[in-house]
Amino acid sequence: MTHHEHHYQVTVTWTGNLGRGTAGYHAYSRNHKIRAADKPEIPGSSDPAFRGDAERYNPEELFLSSLSACHMLWYLHLCAEAGIEVTDYTDAARGNMQTDPVGSGRFTGVVLYPVVTITNGAKSRLALELHQRAHQYCFIANSVNFPVTHQPEIIVKERISSSR
Template sequence: MTRPHHYRVDVEWTGNRGSGTDGYRNYGRDHVIRIEGKPDIAGSSDPTFRGDASRHNPEDMLVAALSTCHMLSYLHMATVAGVVVTAYADAAEGTMQTEGDGGRFTEVVLRPTVTISAASDPAKAQAAHEAAHHACFIANSVNFPVRCEPRVVVSGE
């Protein structure tokens, strides 16, 4: 049975420097992302596109969404498989190709390093990544490849 889930996000552009968008260099890309009950996120565009490097940009957030979705799916799949995860860290990377005024992501590579207890089965820990990939809501929603290159470490090794 399918159930709809709805997510409300409010975005406000805060980059008007007094003359609006009367010129490409005359306005800021700054904005605030608000989600009720959560801290605001200060956003901008990537510095390549005249944004503020100290703020989150949509490209970073897309890669982060894919990484965290995989992690949360993985932790669930590992638990179901009887694998005890004691640490998880990912060094995810996304590649975006621009063309003219547009562009698109061509891939994201997840590189999680997962530490499991000595009593856990490394083969099951590795297999949980494949199950997590198929369960990840965000990876299932994008139109580019999301690859996973996991590394499993057994505690004490």
């Protein structure tokens, strides 16, 4: 098997200098912007618990969304290969992070809660099983040192065929 190396680049720019730079812990904003190539800018900040702006994405939310999106993209790929027609997919992912007394922290676990709508009830079991395969393939889940689990739900909405 040939290994391929992929490279990614983003630019993160701090926009939170309120005139005094980092003269003190309360003297600056945690706001920043995230850019990649010609894509829309993502407004970022820290979590409000760390003096961030609640209206902007924080790194923890972006990290959690990366895990969720990676799983979803692999899952959709595997369903397409298996002949399972997915018409809707939503995941309300949740992550747990712990901080220690010195301020350091780490994620201790993530649970994905994908709700998937398919058109063929006969493929419900396979649709459920493919979540485990998607987990095994997910690049992001394979890169973390904490458990990423999933509790999927499959909804069947049979396609109504119109016969003329």
